[in-house]
Amino acid sequence: MSERIVVVGGGFAGSGVARRLERLAPDADIRLVCPDDYMLYLPLLPQVAAGVLPAPAAVVSLSRRLRRTVVVPGRATGIDLDARRVLVRSITGNPEVLGYDRLVLAPGSVTKVMDVPGLREYGRGCKTLAEAAYLRDHVLGQLEVANTSDDPDERARRCRFVVVGGGYAGVETAANLQLMTTALARRFPRLDPGLVQWHVVQHHDGLMPGLGDRLGEDTRRVLESRGIHVDLGVSLAAVDDESATLSDGRRLPTQTLIWTAGVSPSPLMGHLDAATDHGRLVVGADLSVPGHPEVLAIGDAAAVPDLATGGGAVCPPTAQHASRQAPVAADNVVAGLAGAPTREYRHRDLGMVVDLGGTDAVAKPFGVDLSGAVAAGVTRAYHLWAMRAPAAMARVASAWTLSALHGASAVRLGFLTGASGRLAEFEHTDDYLDPAATRAAIEGLRPRVPRG
Ligand SMILES: Cc1cc2nc3c(=O)[nH]c(=O)nc-3n(C[C@H](O)[C@H](O)[C@H](O)COP(=O)(O)OP(=O)(O)OC[C@H]3O[C@@H](n4cnc5c(N)ncnc54)[C@H](O)[C@@H]3O)c2cc1C
Missing domain, CATH: 3.50.50.60 (FAD/NAD(P)-binding domain)
Structure with missing residues (x-):
């Protein structure tokens, strides 16, 4: 046998x-x-x-x-x-x-879902394919509703997005989605792109501590230069349907809490x-x-x-x-x-690569600190190589080319009909x-x- x-x-x-x-x-x-x-x-x-x-x-x-x-x-x-x-x-x-x-x-x-009031019910993850697709639909939906709302508080709340976790998953999620939302807000006739606010909340003193101080600082500079708020040394204290409260007492009105604080x-x-x-x-x-x-x-x-x-x-x-x-x-x-x-x-360990969207990235291959377009090239080449499946590599490379030429595909696919897409479901x-x-x-x- x-x-x-x-x-x-x-x-x-x-x-x-x-x-x-x-x-x-x-x-x-x-x-x-x-x-x-x-x-x-x-x-x-x-x-x-x-x-x-x-x-x-x-x-x-x-x-x-x-x-x-x-x-x-x-x-x-x-x-x-x-x-x-x-x-x-x-x-x-x-x-x-x-x-x-x-x-x-x-x-x-x-x-890793921690014991934070409201997190299971209102937080959203980015750890499975379904969560990533739901997240996109949810974020796009917020901008669409903000575009039609006459209530200034609601518009601001729906256009604010809070990512908890300043490791590579949180940083990449915030950086990539921020590019998508600001580009899209420009196309909505009733939406001021300045309303779109992204926050990265990190309980450590620096972003991506595993990559060392220099790359963490480079990343922070890139994020802040795009208007993303980087809140270091704070954590999430509570979340509900309309706000996120941080450990320093601040209450951020938002309908989007993305939780990437560990596995x-x-x-x-x-x-x-x-x-x-x-x-x-x-x-x-x-x-x-x-x-x-x-x-x-x-x-x-x-x-x-x-x-x-x-x-x-x-x-x-x-x-x-x-x-x-x-x-x-x-x-x-x-x-x-x-x-x-x-x-x-x-x-x-051969190091890490971190995609910050567009031509921005940071990487540390073989202990060498890289940032900017060189890091972006290394990051994308590494991902293609690591997939090790010709069909998948071709699919990714052609999608990157299309996105570079025509921008990200910002269409809501309707996945959230009948599902909440929140952490508790996954x-x-x-x-x-x-x-x-x-x-x-x-x-x-x-x-x-x-x-x-
Ligand atoms: C957003 C994000 C970005 C990341 N970026 C990087 C990066 O740039 N570089 C890097 O090195 N790492 C990165 N990581 C981490 C990396 O993805 C993980 O370390 C890696 O996927 C672990 O591989 P694994 O095979 O152990 O688990 P997984 O890849 O998670 O695979 C686990 C498999 O087991 C299946 N499964 C789960 N439970 C069961 C069960 N009970 N029975 C049967 N099957 C089950 C799952 O469906 C899945 O197929 C990232 C992670 C995230 C979330």
């Missing part, structure tokens, strides 16, 4: 593992559990929200990326590590059980009988779970020792680490099945079962042998 390998998650980490396993383990039965049929290239989401890219340009189809792997459309909701079984809730809502000889866990992370590992990790570190599953340098050599975990969901940095550090949750851990995990799965020695994950935190509940659920699925 062929070995059964189950991969949970179809992102940078999970799809990378399955792709390599197809080559290294030609006889294995590979199943990849994922609620979506695509690998999402998250760094491009702010550009989707800002209409620079259409939503399909930010994804790589799993059926194109993977040839032999069976993609199981659903969400892993519980795992019985002792019995080696994964409980899956299919996209139809039906449960399914997958047995495995080797398991690779790569379910990524979710938006939490997939809640699935906290529902296993295994140790976690800040919610990430603890693994050794060979990516295996202590006490369960048949289970590996990688990407945002795993606390992978950062051997290149040392001192007990774990790898930061970046696409760079997730995609480089994937081949090591695949190699170690195959080594484990063959009874051969495994290898350790060791990777020195959490899925209640989906998961602990090991005892997982066992009971699996037991309940066993076909009953008729008596008599």
Whole structure:
């Protein structure tokens, strides 16, 4: 019988593992559990929200990326590590059980929603494709309503946008959307573009602390030169339908609160009988779970020792680490099945690229600080290279060219009809079962042998 390998998650980490396993383990039965049929290239989401890219340009189809792997459309909701079984809730809502000889866990992370009054109900994220599309519709809708309103307070409120989080996700989201909204406001006959106000609220003393002081300052200069308010050293205290209150007591009238203040590992990790570190599953340098050599975990969901940095550090949750851990995990799965020695994950960070819209960007490739048009060129070249799928690269490059020639596509697609698009709709935190509940659920699925 062929070995059964189950991969949970179809992102940078999970799809990378399955792709390599197809080559290294030609006889294995590979199943990849994922609620979506695509690998999402998250760094491009702010550009989707800002209409620079259409939503399909930010994804790589799993059926194109993977040839032999069976993609199981659903969400892993519980795992019985002792019995080696994964409980899956299919996209139809039906449960399914997958047995495995080797398991690779790569379910990524979710938006870290903090205990701020009103946040779940009124905040909006930019972590999934649907959220990015909803965000665009919402922001465009605000300008349209402001354009027709005769109430000056309402016009100002709808034209103010508050982004909480000054990491790369928040900065890119604010920078790209600000370009879209100011360009659009010029086209609305009753709207003064000066009414459009963007705020970036950051609890640290600088933007993107991971990139160093200089690039953080360069970024702040670019944002402020465009009129974006950068509020450092403050956080969000509360939000409601019509305002955001900051920790320094200021109340900003707004109907748009975008929350990008960090990520939490997939809640699935906290529902296993295994140790976690800040919610990430603890693994050794060979990516295996202590006490369960048949289970590996990688990407945002795993606390992978950062051997290149040392001192007990774990790898930061970046696409760079997730995609480089994937081949090591695949190699170690195959080594484990063959009874051969495994290898350790060791990777020195190559730096970050941050797209600020138009020809603005900051980047730090190989420790060199870059800003302006050179950084923008490096940023876009890096994204194209990192997609590693010719069709996806062509789609992105042609969309960038179109946007450069004709501006972002500022049309509201109507996604928000019947949905709010707010954070509470995207959490899925209640989906998961602990090991005892997982066992009971699996037991309940066993076909009953008729008596008599
Ligand atoms: C706006 C934004 C910009 C970013 N920009 C950068 C950047 O410029 N550079 C960089 O290095 N990093 C960037 N990141 C971070 C980067 O995207 C993540 O670190 C990376 O996606 C992690 O890869 P992953 O495979 O672990 O998780 P993901 O890419 O999130 O993939 C997780 C996969 O698991 C699936 N899944 C989730 N739960 C389950 C479940 N229970 N069962 C089955 N499947 C499940 C998901 O649907 C998804 O397919 C950015 C993130 C955001 C949000």
